[in-house]
Amino acid sequence: MDFSKKIINWYKKNHRKLPWRETKNPYHILVSEFMLQQTRVSQTIKYYLNFIKKFPSLEKLAQAEEKDVLKKWEGLGYYSRAKYLHSFAKKLKNDKNSFPKKYQELIKYKGIGLYTGAAIASICFHEVIPAIDGNACRVFSRYFGIYNDITSTTTKNMFRIIVSKIIDFKQPGIFNQAIMDLGSILCTPKNPKCLLCPVKDSCFSIKNETVHKLPVKKIKKFIKHRFFYYLFICDRNHNICINKRSTKDIWKGLYDFPLIESKKNLSIHEIKDKIWEKFRVVVSSTLIYKIKHKLTHQILSILFFNCEVLQDFKKNILFNNFFFIPHNKIGEFPFPRPIILFLKHEKMI
Structure with a gap:
């Protein structure tokens, strides 16, 4: 609980001001989460604003032609994300379903993985579930001193179990966003700003001087x-x-x-x-x-x-x-x- 409180207090003072954080509209947050998959925040902002302007609702997106959706995504890359997002909108419209509110319902749709589903469920609907992305893996591997390969599904599942015990039950969405920002602002891959970290006094890697050894990431690149x-x-x-x-x-x-x-x-x-x-x-x-x-x-x-x-x-x-x-x-x-x-x-x- 002490960890959660410190992280959230830090976030409230230091969080990044991003357009999708100015709303609780599940569709808008869904669009941002799809765009943020494998894309930097700085790249995403302009695309997000233009996309929401063109397709302000799930209904508008469902009615659009694929060509027009891809045109608004043009230059952002990983175009399957746009097609999955479009497919999600059309499926909800065709099935006459409302926006799914539970994590287990969200991850049934193509393009909505474990992290994206957890982020939307916690931020929009306050479901108590940890959102484990690359930033979270880095933060927690350093904080707890975990040397397992963070690209492994087993390791990510282990993080979900561990974090589910320390997540803030009243503000799970804020907690998850706080971890995202901590990893983006302070606990960065290179040159982390450990002296500014709100949980530096209890961090394994700071105590043992292993910050630059973690996380362990084994990547096999076949170019x-x-x-x-x-x-x-x-x-x-x-x-x-x-x-x-x-x-x-x-x-x-x-x-x-x-x-x-x-x-x-x-x-x-x-x-x-x-x-x-x-x-x-x-x-x-x-x-x-x-x-x-x-x-x-x-x-x-x-x-x-x-x-x-x-x-x-x-x-x-x-x-x-x-x-x-x-x-x-x-x-x-x-x-x-x-x-x-x-x-x-x-x-x-």
Whole structure:
């Protein structure tokens, strides 16, 4: 109880002023929690405000087209979050259900994991349940002196059991947010501000000088290298050829250009051969833009080619999944970040 009281008192004086903390609207907090998954707070604020402005309620979100939802998410990354959020809204509308108020009900929906479900249930509905994210794991591994791998599900479950005994029963939402902020402001991964910590007198790591040894995080990184060769194709009326990505891969649901992918770096001659092999068209290709794009477990080397088509290919059966849009409509479609950067380079958006 002493731990909880000190943490909450510190939070009330030092908490971060964030737009989603100015409301108890479950939908607004749901949007913020979805956006905060694997994204920094500083990045999230602008997207959150724009998203809520465009879709101010679950009903408005449920009525929206996926393209428009993804457009408002454009640039934030991890687009499956937007699709799960949209799916949640549509399912509630179709089933004529009210917003679920219990943790066990929330985690039944795709995209709402154990942490997100606990955060919403505790903040909005005062359910006494600990929300264990990366910040919480760091704080508690240092405070209790726990050397178990924090990426392990077993370790996270252990934290949930331990924290359930010290969480504030009257203010569980405030407690969980206090731990989030303590991890973000003071108990940071590097250069933690231990002297300012409200529970420094009882912290295992401060007493034993092990702050920089914890938490233990064993990450196996398998980096996949991919080579993308995009074809920027316009017809005589300056309409642009695009495609909606539908395969189970990165950027599903977003739009891009005709694409050649390779496991190795190709020469211009090899690229032209691949274009013919895949699309059965002859093109005069000029490299106009290149970028290296890093994802969590992938590195994409991307080249963009300006293609002058030397034969009519609109009737080509291999282009059935592609369609042409007027160049002044390009800003209405959601694209992955590398294509956004390309379009900005070409001054098209």
